[in-house]
Amino acid sequence: QQPVQSPQAVILREGEDAVINCSSSKALYSVHWYRQKHGEAPVFLMILLKGGEQKGHEKISASFNEKKQQSSLYLTASQLSYSGTYFCGTEGDNYGQNFVFGPGTRLSVLP
Amino acid sequence: DSGVTQTPKHLITATGQRVTLRCSPRSGDLSVYWYQQSLDQGLQFLIQYYNGEERAKGNILERFSAQQFPDLHSELNLSSLELGDSALYFCASSASDREQFFGPGTRLTVL
Numbered sequence: 001q002q003p004v005q006s007p008q009a010v011i012l013r014e015g016e017d018a019v020i021n022c023s024s025s026k027a028l029y030s031v032h033w034y035r036q037k038h039g040e041a042p043v044f045l046m047i048l049l050k051g052g053e054q055k056g057h058e059k060i061s062a063s064f065n066e067k068k069q070q071s072s073l074y075l076t077a078s079q080l081s082y083s084g085t086y087f088c089g090t091e092g093d094n095y096g097q098n099f100v101f102g103p104g105t106r107l108s109v110l111p
Numbered sequence: 112d113s114g115v116t117q118t119p120k121h122l123i124t125a126t127g128q129r130v131t132l133r134c135s136p137r138s139g140d141l142s143v144y145w146y147q148q149s150l151d152q153g154l155q156f157l158i159q160y161y162n163g164e165e166r167a168k169g170n171i172l173e174r175f176s177a178q179q180f181p182d183l184h185s186e187l188n189l190s191s192l193e194l195g196d197s198a199l200y201f202c203a204s205s206a207s208d209r210e211q212f213f214g215p216g217t218r219l220t221v222l
Contacts, residue, residue: 099167
């Protein structure tokens with residue numbers, strides 16, 4: 001079952017912060033985050049595993065709330081290069097459950 | 112460069128025809144995933160292979176089939192093509208069923 005992402009789109013000014021949410025109705029084992037720029041292939045950002053800790057780099061981090069089956073991606077002090085579509089992908093908690101991407105959140109960072 | 116290669120880059124064909132898309136995973140990666148991305152749409156998971164065996168199946172039509180060969184490259188076969196099959200087809204590979212590395216994609220146009 002496809003996870004839900006919110007917001008669908010967001011426009012920021014350079015230097016502003018953003019949060020992208022991903023939620024599932026099913027128990028999850030992992031949540032992945034990818035960014036896809038227009039005309040390019042998706043690129044892996046990070047993965048959060050059940051029982052794991054919040055992960056991320058200096059300005060891009062994410063959390064995973066196992067009880068709520070939700071994950072949030074935090075973009076701090078956004079840069080122009082952050083523009084693109086962000087997809088979360090979820091892996092179910094039961095063996096054999098498919099990896100499913102959410103519909104994506106389009107992020108535009110303006111100067 | 113993710114290390115995943117896909118051929119051809121572009122493919123134009125007519126309705127009713129059959130095509131084969133090829134993917135070579137990163138060296139050492141045992142898992143291959145196939146995704147379909149229609150214009151301005153999200154990533155639809157089609158199928159996953161692990162070391163030659165089918166591991167998971169998503170929204171793959173019966174007209175589509177795939178296989179992974181002993182050298183780990185994979186092929187996606189699309190037959191009886193319809194206009195709606197026009198899309199970008201991505202292949203991704205993974206070493207550990209975690210981080211996925213995407214190829215540049217094959218853009219299929221069905222006329």
